[in-house]
Amino acid sequence: MNYNANISIQERTEDFAIRVIKAYSELNKRPFDDAGKILSKQFLRSGTSIGANCSEAKYAQSNKDFINKYSIALKEANETLYWIKIMIKSELVSKSKFQNLIEENERIIKILTTSINKLKEK
Template structure:
């Protein structure tokens, strides 16, 4: 998913699909309650990124658009946090999630850049 020509909306959708597939795989394992909660938090945050970008598409104002993108950025940051926690608690391996870490970092950079440009106008 290193295509630089892909829109942030499509990139976030593709990331959400990957997250859903990862969650499905995680769910096949028998987790304790903590593992289940972490996996659900990861799923919720990772799918919320694109949902907020979709809401931004029909924003009522520039401020509303920036707000939706800012919420998407927060969700992307939270997604990165849950991945890190799952790796550190050995629920997932860093090797299996390294490409997702790379992709969420790209999404975060794009969102930061977009928000900054909009605020500077």
């Protein structure tokens, strides 16, 4: 996916979740031991949770609630990056196959961090 500055964070995280689901499906085609299965499921859970929290933020009841949803999404994005790194370091996946996901995940983290900081300034 190419970086597109005009896409909303909700759309970006939804697209990211779809990519995570596809990557997880590919991972599940491989024979993994229990550790590989658990790591890939953690990756799936956190990677799809980012968008779910951003989606919930659209209907936040207050500015504080909105910040809270984005903060949870940020934590999930950070966790997703962690699981990707662990899968790479444990040689379950190659870095080259996950490089684009890493880059998009880092963009999402930057966007969420900037958004949270701006909202806190208000």
